[in-house]
Amino acid sequence: PTTQPGSTPGSESAQHFLRRWAAATTRMETTGKTQEYLKLTLRCGVCRDLARNIEHRYAAGGFIHWGGLRIRSVETPPNPGSVVLYTVHAFSAPMTLRDSSSPPVQHLPGRRVTYLVGVMTTSKSFGVTSVTAA
Secondary structure: OOOOOOOOHHHOOHHHHHHHHHHHHHHHHHHOOOHHHHHOEOOOHHHHHHHHHHHHHHHOOOEEEEOOEEEEEEEOOOOOOOEEEEEEEEEEOOEEEEOOOOOOOEEEOOEEEEEEEEEEEOOOOEEEEEEEEO
């Protein structure tokens, strides 16, 4: 079951939130619709840049076909503070993409990935503050 946007931190774990964020990332990249993804991010420059890139790609006639991330594990740090840095180990499905309506299609193989994701507790749930590929 998924948690609705009005959920509280007490009813959703950060690990579940990160799985929801990964699913929103997949939907954004495969549809070009960024609103849901952006609602899950807070002052995350990398996230905003990614959303702008996706918007431009789709506006120019490009696309992304991708099966998304399959999260293998989320490591929680021992002493969380106001922004907690989680290590997310996942498998990124193969991806087919095109930047606009004219360039050739690119194919990227599936692969293991690791992200360091900064997560902050908000009054309603959580928000991503940073994402770095490790």
